[in-house]
Amino acid sequence: MERDFDVIVVGGGGAGLCAAIEAQGAGASVMVLEADKHVGGATLQSGGVFYAAGTSVQKARGIQDTADAMYEYVMNLNQWEFSPAILRLLCDHGPEAIDWLIGHGAEFPPEWLMCSGVDSVPRGHPSRGGAGSVGETIVRAFEARGIETAVATRVESLIVEDGRVVGVRAAGAELRAGAVVVTTGGFGNSREMLERYWPSMAYHGDRVYAVHWHAPFILGDGLRMGEEVGANIVGFDTGLxxxxxxxxxxxxxxxxxxxxxxxxxxxxxxxxxxxxxxxxxxxxxxxxxxxxxxxxxxxxxxxxxxxxxxxxxxxxxxxxxxxxxxxxxxxxxxxxxxxxxxxxxxxxxxxxxxxxxxxxxxxxxxxxxxxxxxxxxxxxxxxxxxxxxxxxxxxxxxxxIGWTSCGPEIDSQCRVLDKHQRRIPGLFAAGEVVGAVQGKRYAGGGLSIANAVILGRLAGQNAARAAAQ
Structure with a gap:
């Protein structure tokens, strides 16, 4: 199959940029398509906190914590209505992700560590620089790589041939790739999506708005495109x-x-x-x-x-x-x-x-x-x-709306699954677009950024691997 790029990333928020960095680092040619006029997405609107356990920052303050303890806390908080495999990714890769961000210039003062959920161990890592600072770190790391990017370019649909996702349609053109990573964020800015997928929030009518309302294209595009190609949609009526x-x-x-x-x-x-x-x-x-x-x-x-x-x-x-x-x-x-x-x-x-x-x-x-x-x-x-x-x-x-939690189901390699639990070849997803990453309850401030960075990086790595096969 002729291709324009090895990997196309749909969405230039935190998860998308992390995916692009890792895919390029694995040797893939990468294109990022972003509907907004700039990259960064909802991650630039975040409070700049990262939720993780067993990190170098915790150790610097003398806090003993483990990924296993975080896993047990989040699973119990959600009464085990959570994907164990996906949660293990968030727990196990947290320390590595924190160090990766630090390596790119982020600072997480040990004295600022706090319990950002209802747990008893400080796992919320506030970053120096205030709101958006983690997003800014990711944007700088991305821009330093010189990865090809098209902003103000909203993807309309995925291209499927012989059961495999082989590219995207955007701006009246088709782009072909060995793998596509969807990282379009949630659907907090779409009234129609809220009524369909989070009706208990839509109940509040005109009082409803999302914390990332000024990131205008968080409209559920990834959920819609996933549905169109047969993805299993999970996490109905959940969110923060x-x-x-x-x-x-x-x-x-x-x-x-x-x-x-x-x-x-x-x-x-x-x-x-x-x-x-x-x-x-x-x-x-x-x-x-x-x-x-x-x-x-x-x-x-x-x-x-x-x-x-x-x-x-x-x-x-x-x-x-x-x-x-x-x-x-x-x-x-x-x-x-x-x-x-x-x-x-x-x-x-x-x-x-x-x-x-x-x-x-x-x-x-x-x-x-x-x-x-x-x-x-x-x-x-x-x-x-x-x-x-x-x-x-x-x-x-x-x-x-702090975070929407309904979207395509993925496996532990961030591959999108259909309604029969079969992977959809060539299609990956990460970030807020993914369904049921949160569960019934939010574990603590910073889990959304952890999701973006950890799953974004893994999706990029696995997409590059799939494109090379």
């Missing part, structure tokens, strides 16, 4: 939902302020308000009407809301301002915040059971006086009583 206050603009605010009291339609608290975003959105979406209300009083607004440090634990330099003092005052003036002179009146405005909310606030205040949280064990310095009118409430929904 993030909480949001509904403030104007598409703001990323995954960390709720510690000073609120979060209640559901029944007027009851249902979680520690400071729990990590890796689980908070799921908890909120399990409540009646998939919504909650953040309750606080005037003294709390006047004092606690001036501190926004809680919203940037990853050193991403992206502290959210949606819960700061002035933003809330402005929203109150616009009538976007529920206000009342009593808890009973506030409950009626919210449509919340007034008796139950009264008991909730009474118990919470009593716990604040005793220096405890008898229900959810929230840390003492993060608790503020709700006593002095006016009383306020802001509706909270988990309506922001």
């Amino acid at each position: 939902p993030l909480p949001a206050s509904g403030a104007a603009g598409r703001v990323v605010e995954p960390f709720l302020p510690p000073w609120i009291v979060l209640v559901n339609r029944e007027g009851r608290r249902f979680m520690d308000e400071t729990v990590t975003y890796s689980v908070s959105g799921y908890i909120i979406n399990s409540q009646t009407d998939r919504r909650a209300f953040a309750i606080f009083d005037e003294p709390t607004l006047a004092t606690a809301s001036v501190d926004t440090a809680y919203s940037d634990p990853y050193h991403s330099e992206l502290a959210a301002t949606t819960w700061d003092h002035q933003t809330i005052r402005n929203r109150i003036e616009k009538g976007e915040v529920f206000v009342a002179d009593s808890i009973d009146a506030l409950a009626r405005k919210l449509g919340v059971d007034p008796i139950s909310l009264g008991v909730t606030v009474e118990n919470y205040n009593a716990d604040c006086d005793r220096g405890i949280d008898g229900e959810f064990l929230k840390q003492a310095e993060r608790r503020f009583a709700v006593r002095k009118a006016p009383f306020y409430a802001i509706e909270v929904r988990a309506s922001v």
